[in-house]
Amino acid sequence: KARVFSFGDKKADGNSSMKNLLGGKGANLAEMSSIGIPVPPGFTITTEVCTEYNALGREAVIDLIKEEVKASIASIEAVMGTEFGNKKNPLLVSVRSGARVSMPGMMDTVLNLGMNDEVVLGLAKKTKNPAFAWDSYRRFIQMYGGVVLGMKPESKEDIDPFEEIIENLKEKRGFKLDTEFSVQDLQDLVFDFKDVIRKRKGLIFPSDPWEQLWGAVMAVFNSWNGDRAVYYRSMNGYPADWGTAVNVQAMVYGNMGNNSGTGVCFTRDAGTGENVFNGEYLINAQGEDVVAGVRTPQQITRLGSQRWAELAKIEEADRAENYPSLEELMPSMFEELNDYQDILEKHYRDMQDMEFTIQDGKLWILQTRNGKRTGAAMVKIAMDLLKEGMISEKEALLLVEPNKLDELLHPVFDPQALKRATTIAQGLPASPGAATGKIVFFADEADKYKNSILVRIETSPEDLEGMNIAKGILTARGGMTSHAAVVARGMGKCCISGAGALKINYKKRTLTVGDHEYHEGDWISLNGSTGNILEGKVATIEPELSGEFAEIMSLSDKYAKMKVRTNADSPKDAKVARNFGAQGIGLTRTEHMFFELDRIKAMREMILADTVKGRKQALEDLLPMQRSDFEGIFEAMEGLAVTIRLLDPPLHEFVPHQLATQKDLADEMHISLQAVKNKVAELEEFNPMLGHRGCRLGNTYPEITEMQTRAIIEAALNLKERGIICKPEIMIPLVGTVKEYEAQETIVRSTANLIFEERNDTVEYLVGTMIEIPRAALMADKIAEKADFFSFGTNDLTQMTFGYSRDDAGKFLPIYIEKGILKVDPFEVLDQEGVGQLVKIGTERGRSTKPSLKVGICGEHGGEPSSVEFCYNVGMDYVSCSPYRVPIARLVAAQAAI
Ligand code: PEP
Ligand code: MG
Numbered sequence: 001k002a003r004v005f006s007f008g009d010k011k012a013d014g015n016s017s018m019k020n021l022l023g024g025k026g027a028n029l030a031e032m033s034s035i036g037i038p039v040p041p042g043f044t045i046t047t048e049v050c051t052e053y054n055a056l057g058r059e060a061v062i063d064l065i066k067e068e069v070k071a072s073i074a075s076i077e078a079v080m081g082t083e084f085g086n087k088k089n090p091l092l093v094s095v096r097s098g099a100r101v102s103m104p105g106m107m108d109t110v111l112n113l114g115m116n117d118e119v120v121l122g123l124a125k126k127t128k129n130p131a132f133a134w135d136s137y138r139r140f141i142q143m144y145g146g147v148v149l150g151m152k153p154e155s156k157e158d159i160d161p162f163e164e165i166i167e168n169l170k171e172k173r174g175f176k177l178d179t180e181f182s183v184q185d186l187q188d189l190v191f192d193f194k195d196v197i198r199k200r201k202g203l204i205f206p207s208d209p210w211e212q213l214w215g216a217v218m219a220v221f222n223s224w225n226g227d228r229a230v231y232y233r234s235m236n237g238y239p240a241d242w243g244t245a246v247n248v249q250a251m252v253y254g255n256m257g258n259n260s261g262t263g264v265c266f267t268r269d270a271g272t273g274e275n276v277f278n279g280e281y282l283i284n285a286q287g288e289d290v291v292a293g294v295r296t297p298q299q300i301t302r303l304g305s306q307r308w309a310e311l312a313k314i315e316e317a318d319r320a321e322n323y324p325s326l327e328e329l330m331p332s333m334f335e336e337l338n339d340y341q342d343i344l345e346k347h348y349r350d351m352q353d354m355e356f357t358i359q360d361g362k363l364w365i366l367q368t369r370n371g372k373r374t375g376a377a378m379v380k381i382a383m384d385l386l387k388e389g390m391i392s393e394k395e396a397l398l399l400v401e402p403n404k405l406d407e408l409l410h411p412v413f414d415p416q417a418l419k420r421a422t423t424i425a426q427g428l429p430a431s432p433g434a435a436t437g438k439i440v441f442f443a444d445e446a447d448k449y450k451n452s453i454l455v456r457i458e459t460s461p462e463d464l465e466g467m468n469i470a471k472g473i474l475t476a477r478g479g480m481t482s483h484a485a486v487v488a489r490g491m492g493k494c495c496i497s498g499a500g501a502l503k504i505n506y507k508k509r510t511l512t513v514g515d516h517e518y519h520e521g522d523w524i525s526l527n528g529s530t531g532n533i534l535e536g537k538v539a540t541i542e543p544e545l546s547g548e549f550a551e552i553m554s555l556s557d558k559y560a561k562m563k564v565r566t567n568a569d570s571p572k573d574a575k576v577a578r579n580f581g582a583q584g585i586g587l588t589r590t591e592h593m594f595f596e597l598d599r600i601k602a603m604r605e606m607i608l609a610d611t612v613k614g615r616k617q618a619l620e621d622l623l624p625m626q627r628s629d630f631e632g633i634f635e636a637m638e639g640l641a642v643t644i645r646l647l648d649p650p651l652h653e654f655v656p657h658q659l660a661t662q663k664d665l666a667d668e669m670h671i672s673l674q675a676v677k678n679k680v681a682e683l684e685e686f687n688p689m690l691g692h693r694g695c696r697l698g699n700t701y702p703e704i705t706e707m708q709t710r711a712i713i714e715a716a717l718n719l720k721e722r723g724i725i726c727k728p729e730i731m732i733p734l735v736g737t738v739k740e741y742e743a744q745e746t747i748v749r750s751t752a753n754l755i756f757e758e759r760n761d762t763v764e765y766l767v768g769t770m771i772e773i774p775r776a777a778l779m780a781d782k783i784a785e786k787a788d789f790f791s792f793g794t795n796d797l798t799q800m801t802f803g804y805s806r807d808d809a810g811k812f813l814p815i816y817i818e819k820g821i822l823k824v825d826p827f828e829v830l831d832q833e834g835v836g837q838l839v840k841i842g843t844e845r846g847r848s849t850k851p852s853l854k855v856g857i858c859g860e861h862g863g864e865p866s867s868v869e870f871c872y873n874v875g876m877d878y879v880s881c882s883p884y885r886v887p888i889a890r891l892v893a894a895q896a897a898i
Helices: 016-034 047-056 058-080 117-127 130-147 161-173 183-201 209-223 227-236 287-292 306-322 331-348 375-387 393-398 402-409 415-420 443-448 461-469 483-491 547-559 571-579 590-594 597-608 612-636 659-669 673-683 695-700 702-721 738-759 774-778 780-784 794-802 813-818 835-849 865-874 883-897
Strands: 004-008 042-045 093-098 109-113 245-250 261-266 278-283 352-359 362-370 423-426 428-431 434-440 452-456 472-475 494-497 503-505 510-513 516-519 523-527 532-535 563-567 585-589 641-645 727-732 766-771 789-792 854-857 878-881
Touching (some): 004 016, 016 331, 016 362, 042 058, 047 058, 047 209, 047 245, 058 209, 058 245, 093 209, 109 287, 117 130, 130 183, 161 183, 209 245, 331 362, 375 402, 393 547, 402 883, 434 443, 443 452, 443 461, 452 461, 452 523, 461 483, 472 523, 494 523, 547 883, 563 571, 563 883, 571 612, 571 883, 585 590, 585 878, 590 597, 597 659, 597 673, 612 641, 612 702, 659 673, 695 738, 702 727, 727 789, 738 766, 738 780, 766 774, 766 835, 774 780, 774 794, 774 835, 780 835, 794 835, 835 854, 835 865, 854 865, 865 883
Parallel strands (some): 434 452, 452 472, 472 494, 563 585, 563 878, 585 641, 641 727, 727 766, 789 854, 854 878
Antiparallel strands (some): 004 042, 093 109, 093 245, 261 352, 423 532, 428 494, 510 516, 523 532
């Protein structure tokens, strides 16, 4: 089998469908080359070789691929007219990782490989540019030293050992910029770099290009198992056995003088989704310079959207006309680039994120990939591509990542509060959103406060975990494509980059703007949509759901076959959910209505009552409260089904456990403190989750079921009188046996009939049950003979199937996940393999005796994408989830049906 795939000169061995084998980058390079895009020639070592490397080790793997790699190097040499290791006409290559999916900044890159003390002289002569040659050499040693030889800063306050040498020399010479170094300075740097490697690592820097190449290839393989990559994988659920490919490619140079440059560009705005070509570049620089954020780059074009026009203004003010756009500076290069971006977006039919280099007036495209984007941009781009006729409705729906919709449901700054806020400074609007938090300066301290804003000069891949924890990210350096900006957009996190007015001192932990000093722990707010940095805490409000978001939602409803209901306990929640498109209520937890202050008192009196008569008395006080809540909920859900569950939790949750409250209660009820204490002690359970709860309550205290049924039916009749249609579905919780269900159903139906007689009117209603005890799933055929509907309570079903207490699992689940004993938390993501069997069995057996049985889910899993898809495949009629998950579930229901 082939382990190495070549590309270049408008040909390629691979194509874009081979992402698993060639990695995303390798597959794209092959594809681009074959559609006539000018990519520098190169080859890809497959992801399978990474797995072989992990099993067999370095030497065995080199033996496996040596011949193929040699042949591939030879074809690069043929295209470029240069030779690897040749002292007069050398070929230099880049070595990069490339996994199946893009993992920004995760894996390492080495540029200018093939350089040594002799090659550098040859290159200097050939290009007549010794400064360029020596600068390339020192960059190579710096990168190879960091990536392959492990030269890293020794502590978090330290800077990179090579940067330290550079800074020292700059200071000695009184230089501001790297570009001011003389050839002699660069030669000194090369010497000092090798010296520090020898001193710290005891290594002689390798001069043989082949030895360099094998070292870099193995370093890429090793980085797949580095901390950063492992963290990113676990954050996204990518398995370790995917491996990474290695891409080796001819170097092209953006740093050959003022007729050269390099940049990053996007076919659309990754922050807002607007259809404007945009990006950044630097003249006389290498690709890493743009992303690393050391020099703040210039715009590709000053035209385009409002947001980019804003940006240009900031640039104008900051750096004036010394920094023109590419369009102004090199119009023909811009035109060519503009053509390629158009070709590539049409070819891949999605927004592209491209890297390019101009070498001495020739444009090369280094890579393209589907660009990372914010949730808002994701939705807009999907709808725009559809409207432009580039993709179909189904494809538009599949372009939307369900969990990312969540970002659109997050709060935004209250415009009133914004008006009053003081602006500290302005940076680039790198990733939209609103964030408020306390300043932290180090990524590993992001969890120091509940809400933190990570403030850095610039970020690096090591900061990933902290960036994920922080509410927002602020950097003093770097452009719209800096590490901070790209990663933040990927995470959907608010970010402002390149706020040049900020002076950050890590040692003192201060942020200074003008004569104002801010300290760690001070509150600041970031407006990622404008780039404004605000003082203090700025209030936020709920977002509006309109425009493309609403369009994606109605498109979802067009294709979805399964309905999406919501779990809501109050008229307010019901209204929110209906705004999000809920098609009914799948669960109203009636106990939540009893937790309010005036109600809990009546509830306690009911629980403390010694006699049935006393209990009925107390229940009569509760009746009007429940009835009016139900009326509110029915009204909010007019015309849609509303499932109301009878009382579920153990009674001890309602009684007071503190002496003072017990005393108050005793006084109010005119009974002794001892009587209250006795009752509390009596209700105490060893294992309340498996104790006196669910329908066991209604079966021991039928008057509770009677009262709740009355509240539901009377509410429905009252609304009917007002001409409002409601469809109550009364749900019996925690059923394990048929008899348990029957006993409750009898009470519900006879109470309803009684009310119908009293009122001389009727409403239609259903009676059904939750399936949340494994026995109920197994007995589903028998239960379905009686019940009108099933709703899977997968919270309890998971608890009882795994035998993990819902209330105690937090102590050991994180450890299980860390150790890999469990992949994910089964209370979050439905365990399809195990618990899922019970869901399937329950549905099938239920429908075997009652084909018309309505089946849904109301556990937390009802809003989790993979679980929603599972529910669709099982054949459920609906899922029910919390109001804020409703849009996500609607989308997944559509995606599952496509
Ligand atoms: C369930 O068990 O899945 C359920 C929805 O009920 P609760 O979470 O109220 O126990
Ligand atoms: Mg339950």
